Amino acid sequence: MFPRLHPQVVQPLDFNRRYITAELLFALLPSLQSLLHECRKVRRYPSFTSSSITSIFIQQLIFHCDCIVVCRFTDLSVLEKKKLTIMGERVVLHYFNGRGKMESIRWLLTVAEVEFDEKLLDTREEYLKLVNDGKLMFQQVPLVEIDGMRLVQTKAILNYLAEKFNMHGKDLKDRVMINMYSEGLMDLMEMIMVLPFNPDPTAKLEEIEKKAKERYLPVYEKALTGPVYLVGGKLSLADVLLVECTLMLEEKFAGILKEFSAVKSFQGRMIQISAINRFLQPGSKRKPPPDENYAKAVMEVFQIQITISVKSVTFLLCSLSCSMFGISYICRPMCR
Amino acid sequence: MFPRLHPQVVQPLDFNRRYITAELLFALLPSLQSLLHECRKVRRYPSFTSSSITSIFIQQLIFHCDCIVVCRFTDLSVLEKKKLTIMGERVVLHYFNGRGKMESIRWLLTVAEVEFDEKLLDTREEYLKLVNDGKLMFQQVPLVEIDGMRLVQTKAILNYLAEKFNMHGKDLKDRVMINMYSEGLMDLMEMIMVLPFNPDPTAKLEEIEKKAKERYLPVYEKALTGPVYLVGGKLSLADVLLVECTLMLEEKFAGILKEFSAVKSFQGRMIQIPAINRFLQPGSKRKPPPGENYAKAVVEVFQIKI
Numbered sequence: 012m013f014p015r016l017h018p019q020v021v022q023p024l025d026f027n028r029r030y031i032t033a034e035l036l037f038a039l040l041p042s043l044q045s046l047l048h049e050c051r052k053v054r055r056y057p058s059f060t061s062s063s064i065t066s067i068f069i070q071q072l073i074f075h076c077d078c079i080v081v082c083r084f085t086d087l088s089v090l091e092k093k094k095l096t097i098m099g100e101r102v103v104l105h106y107f108n109g110r111g112k113m114e115s116i117r118w119l120l121t122v123a124e125v126e127f128d129e130k131l132l133d134t135r136e137e138y139l140k141l142v143n144d145g146k147l148m149f150q151q152v153p154l155v156e157i158d159g160m161r162l163v164q165t166k167a168i169l170n171y172l173a174e175k176f177n178m179h180g181k182d183l184k185d186r187v188m189i190n191m192y193s194e195g196l197m198d199l200m201e202m203i204m205v206l207p208f209n210p211d212p213t214a215k216l217e218e219i220e221k222k223a224k225e226r227y228l229p230v231y232e233k234a235l236t237g238p239v240y241l242v243g244g245k246l247s248l249a250d251v252l253l254v255e256c257t258l259m260l261e262e263k264f265a266g267i268l269k270e271f272s273a274v275k276s277f278q279g280r281m282i283q284i285s286a287i288n289r290f291l292q293p294g295s296k297r298k299p300p301p302d303e304n305y306a307k308a309v310m311e312v313f314q315i316q317i318t319i320s321v322k323s324v325t326f327l328l329c330s331l332s333c334s335m336f337g338i339s340y341i342c343r344p345m346c347r
Numbered sequence: 348m349f350p351r352l353h354p355q356v357v358q359p360l361d362f363n364r365r366y367i368t369a370e371l372l373f374a375l376l377p378s379l380q381s382l383l384h385e386c387r388k389v390r391r392y393p394s395f396t397s398s399s400i401t402s403i404f405i406q407q408l409i410f411h412c413d414c415i416v417v418c419r420f421t422d423l424s425v426l427e428k429k430k431l432t433i434m435g436e437r438v439v440l441h442y443f444n445g446r447g448k449m450e451s452i453r454w455l456l457t458v459a460e461v462e463f464d465e466k467l468l469d470t471r472e473e474y475l476k477l478v479n480d481g482k483l484m485f486q487q488v489p490l491v492e493i494d495g496m497r498l499v500q501t502k503a504i505l506n507y508l509a510e511k512f513n514m515h516g517k518d519l520k521d522r523v524m525i526n527m528y529s530e531g532l533m534d535l536m537e538m539i540m541v542l543p544f545n546p547d548p549t550a551k552l553e554e555i556e557k558k559a560k561e562r563y564l565p566v567y568e569k570a571l572t573g574p575v576y577l578v579g580g581k582l583s584l585a586d587v588l589l590v591e592c593t594l595m596l597e598e599k600f601a602g603i604l605k606e607f608s609a610v611k612s613f614q615g616r617m618i619q620i621p622a623i624n625r626f627l628q629p630g631s632k633r634k635p636p637p638g639e640n641y642a643k644a645v646v647e648v649f650q651i652k653i
Binding site for chain 1: 496501502511527562
């Protein structure tokens with residue numbers, strides 16, 4: 012139905028990025044279809060000196076894929092020039108030099124094999140600059156710049172990326188299962204995430220271990236007894252979060268997966284994936300477990316005062332941990 | 348392409364439920380398409396005494412719409428019987444007799460004009476029964492029984508319902524905008540939601556008012572200066588949550604929307620919608636603001652020590 016490409020004409024700009032074939036490209040772009048249709052009527056391919064058509068065309072291309080496939084059109088030079096400038100836009104993450112809420116996003120981008128840059132916030136001034144530039148919708152990080160948009164709110168970002176990279180299930184039923192599993196994992200990881208801000212973490216650690224073993228891990232053990240992935244027989248957002256979560260748990264509680272063999276073998280399988288394997292080597296973009304310096308840096312940037320009364324209420328609320336209550340922790344107002 | 352229905356054959360079971368025409372139904376059900384295709388080959392419509400075909404067919408129908416359109420098939424009696432039993436399955440919500448995290452879900456179902464039943468947890472035994480029956484994935488409520496599934500996790504439920512009722516944006520870009528707005532509103536509402544459990548709420552109230560006026564409301568004021576809805580020019584999950592949130596804010600801080608005229612007129616427009624209007628009348632399923640009894644009930648059911 013569409014002209015077949017000469018293989019040499021396909022020029023992915025960057026080896027690690029996704030590229031699409033011309034057929035798929037044409038299927039994705041109705042405007043291009045109608046454009047081509049018009050051209051075929053007069054047996055002439057479009058020349059891309061018309062800047063308006065080109066820019067709309069390029070915009071849609073950029074949105075749908077990371078790389079432009081150059082087709083058999085007459086005027087390649089304009090397309091090449093535009094390709095080079097626009098493809099300069101990479102995914103940029105703005106966050107602290109630590110895990111926090113951004114770590115799940117880093118995991119997801121890694122598994123999707125999308126390269127990203129990071130702007131790490133070390134001082135309050137850098138944070139205020141972001142706020143004053145109007146880049147943060149609710150004055151909160153994480154912030155992810157992608158596809159010409161500035162996305163905030165961790166869960167909105169994760170859903171966007173998962174859907175963009177086909178890790179969000181094939182239909183509504185799969186999607187709701189993925190979301191249920193993901194939300195449970197994010198609840199559990201959040202409990203671990205706030206520990207550095209708790210002056211007395213020992214009791215909390217016991218509670219997290221208990222909840223992990225009684226409430227959360229059994230669910231995933233059951234789901235993975237048989238299936239290779241959590242939902243729909245293919246890799247999804249929920250699987251990525253489960254790997255991240257189990258590794259975080261093992262950092263705190265060494266033998267916690269002993270009674271959960273299906274989860275353990277799932278973890279083993281996932282670690283074999285080359286992108287994940289590379290992420291776990293030293294020198295990757297993976298951030299280390301949070302320590303006191305991290306806690307200090309965060310509190311300084313956000314100018315948080317931890318007083319006794321706020322602590323006790325907030326962390327008691329943490330201990331309630333049923334979805335009735337928000338898990339309010341010190342950083343909650345600032346980090347989403 | 349498909350046989351036209353006689354209007355009389357369309358029998359919605361319940362006036363308030365959504366129904367679909369036969370054409371749309373056939374478009375939604377590939378299995379039915381292939382089934383019909385096979386039948387047309389041999390010039391014979393399927394008889395529904397075959398229970399396996401019927402049950403798969405009915406399952407898919409139930410999933411996609413609230414009401415079955417009866418078509419020109421030979422054996423109607425089986426279909427009618429099955430329709431009556433399966434349509435008996437309504438949406439059921441399990442939660443406390445209070446707002447909490449379930450209130451957003453109640454709002455969304457109301458705006459979508461879907462009727463629902465509620466099983467309210469008053470005692471710890473009722474909660475433990477749910478746990479022991481294995482109905483709660485993470486031993487947590489809210490729990491929503493819908494389409495033969497038991498859904499937990501408020502955000503997963505809201506996303507599911509929003510997508511099912513076409514309130515989740517037309518494409519990925521709209522969807523991420525809706526999600527960003529929704530997450531912000533849920534953060535703000537959560538701060539208000541936990542107040543009854545805070546022994547010293549005064550300082551927190553001031554903080555909430557400050558955040559609402561400086562961080563959250565300006566965003567929605569800007570988004571609604573011009574457009575009628577928050578995203579994509581049509582009603583979405585984010586609009587529903589914004590109505591809920593502004594009403595909650597006004598219960599605590601009477602004049603808070605004074606400087607936010609676009610949000611105030613948005614609220615005024617949304618209240619005109621008949622389903623929302625009915626929801627705001629006394630006697631509806633809307634729950635009152637949490638009082639002390641509510642906090643006590645929750646603490647007792649979950650055996651929390653504060």
